[in-house]
Amino acid sequence: MERTMEAAVVEQFGKPLALREWDVPSPGAGQILVKTEACGVCGTDVHARAGDWPVKPTLPFIPGHEAIGRVAAVGAGVNIVKEGDRVGVPWLYSACGRCEYCLSGWETACPEAKFGGYTQNGGMAAYLLADPNYVAHIPSGLAAKDVAPIICAGITTYKGIKQTEAKPGQWIAISGAGGLGHVAIQYAKAMGLHVCAIDIDDGKLAHAKRLGADFVINAKTTPDPVAAVKKETGGGAHGVLITAPSLSAFKQGVGMTRRRGTCVLIGLPPGEFPVPIFDMVATCMTIRGSFVGTREDMAEALAFAAEGKVKTDIEIQPLSSINQVIDRLEHGEVPSRVVLESKEWSN
Numbered sequence: 523m524e525r526t527m528e529a530a531v532v533e534q535f536g537k538p539l540a541l542r543e544w545d546v547p548s549p550g551a552g553q554i555l556v557k558t559e560a561c562g563v564c565g566t567d568v569h570a571r572a573g574d575w576p577v578k579p580t581l582p583f584i585p586g587h588e589a590i591g592r593v594a595a596v597g598a599g600v601n602i603v604k605e606g607d608r609v610g611v612p613w614l615y616s617a618c619g620r621c622e623y624c625l626s627g628w629e630t631a632c633p634e635a636k637f638g639g640y641t642q643n644g645g646m647a648a649y650l651l652a653d654p655n656y657v658a659h660i661p662s663g664l665a666a667k668d669v670a671p672i673i674c675a676g677i678t679t680y681k682g683i684k685q686t687e688a689k690p691g692q693w694i695a696i697s698g699a700g701g702l703g704h705v706a707i708q709y710a711k712a713m714g715l716h717v718c719a720i721d722i723d724d725g726k727l728a729h730a731k732r733l734g735a736d737f738v739i740n741a742k743t744t745p746d747p748v749a750a751v752k753k754e755t756g757g758g759a760h761g762v763l764i765t766a767p768s769l770s771a772f773k774q775g776v777g778m779t780r781r782r783g784t785c786v787l788i789g790l791p792p793g794e795f796p797v798p799i800f801d802m803v804a805t806c807m808t809i810r811g812s813f814v815g816t817r818e819d820m821a822e823a824l825a826f827a828a829e830g831k832v833k834t835d836i837e838i839q840p841l842s843s844i845n846q847v848i849d850r851l852e853h854g855e856v857p858s859r860v861v862l863e864s865k866e867w868s869n
């Protein structure tokens with residue numbers, strides 16, 4: 523096995539990632555080494571490069587939390603996966619397994635959780651370490667590049683939709699039709715919901731229609747997007763899922779929520795937004811955060827992909843283009859999802 527590998531590395535916040543040699547890690551007891559086949563680039567990688575969240579990773583680090591690869595080596599005591607198995611290494615890299623959240627099947631809320639491609643080195647390199655207890659088991663028949671976005675965009679939006687508690691036949695408004703949004707629309711349709719997609723880009727909205735959105739709204743060019751959603755849904759959406767990394771989308775999303783409805787916050791723009799207390803109280807509305815998904819959510823979200831009910835729309839780029847990809851994401855110029863591949867990875 524090679525001793526060093528090429529990796530995309532955040533060395534300084536707000537600066538381009540460096541493409542440089544990095545030592546191939548070796549798996550300690552209870553760890554596995556995964557050889558990367560493909561890695562999606564998430565909106566979160568924009569924040570990872572910028573360092574604009576209150577919780578910051580330690581520099582330098584390798585981002586990437588939509589990594590798919592084969593198990594290349596297992597550390598002592600690992601018997602859940604074996605060499606050659608195809609796994610996904612997600613954002614929820616590991617959790618303690620003992621706290622009240624872990625014990626109740628909410629490992630995503632574990633205060634000791636570690637994050638792939640953030641607090642732990644991620645998939646923008648030929649190899650990465652993983653905790654076998656928290657990897658995704660990739661169903662056969664799915665190509666690595668196609669399934670990569672399911673590992674974050676898929677499980678996050680699938681879980682978020684469940685958290686809206688919208689029922690089949692009811693309305694969901696999905697704000698942001700990019701990497702997360704384009705799969706969210708498909709999950710919502712597969713779950714029997716009526717979908718209103720909201721974005722500020724007409725190309726993304728046309729794509730949202732092709733993916734099954736029942737109606738679409740451009741939040742930039744529509745004079746009153748909240749009123750438009752209320753009119754179309756007969757009083758607001760039962761569930762609202764905000765994936766857009768924009769504070770104005772959060773304010774509008776709350777306004778689009780139906781009486782007794784639930785507005786789920788997923789996008790992570792740094793900052794705060796005002797909530798109208800009277801409206802929230804008087805309409806018995808719920809506003810709730812949702813963070814990726816548990817291992818159970820992951821298995822369910824993968825099953826939709828394996829059954830062909832959710833298909834990722836991907837653009838392949840080489841690892842060496844990572845900075846241009848993050849720049850494009852920052853400016854809303856990625857149509858759905860970029861997945862990185864590297865010649866080095868296919869060896």
Ligand code: NAD
Binds near residue numbers: 563565766790812856
């Ligand atoms: P993306 O850039 O692919 O998609 C964002 C979309 O929002 C784009 O299509 C953009 O045009 C649209 N948008 C921008 N401003 C808007 C507005 N005002 N109204 C409506 N749409 C608007 O990014 P992504 O990969 O989908 O990630 C989105 C956000 O979700 C990021 O902040 C990311 O960190 C966060 N995220 C959160 C979780 C979680 O667990 N909560 C998981 C993954 C990503």
Ligand code: ZN
Binds near residue numbers: 613674
């Ligand atoms: Zn992500």
Ligand code: ZN
Binds near residue numbers: 620633635
């Ligand atoms: Zn825990």
